[in-house]
């Protein structure tokens with residue numbers, strides 16, 4: 720275990736995370752477990768459950784490839800970098816300064832999803 724990270728065991732199993740995000744409670748806040756990519760390149764990551772635009776339910780967002788789209792106003796975020804990749808309605812300047820956390824998820828005992836939070840990012 721890396722001493723520079725916190726490991727948060729969730730109630731969700733990794734194999735439960737499919738096309739739709741799974742909401743989990745952790746000491747690092749509410750997070751959405753998301754399966755990004757497809758095939759052998761697919762992996763589960765954890766992202767902020769709330770959209771940084773105006774707190775929409777990002778955990779109800781649609782995942783497509785390497786992006787998640789917020790259901791409220793459609794802002795899209797990279798599931799690799801966390802950067803906002805698209806915002807409608809001329810919000811480009813605000814979007815360029817907006818990002819979500821993207822955290823590593825590993826498999827724990829019993830297939831549980833374990834979120835790895837680097838110190839200082841919780």
Ligand code: FES
Nearest residue numbers: 770772775789792
């Ligand atoms: S609250 Fe998510 S795009 Fe507006």
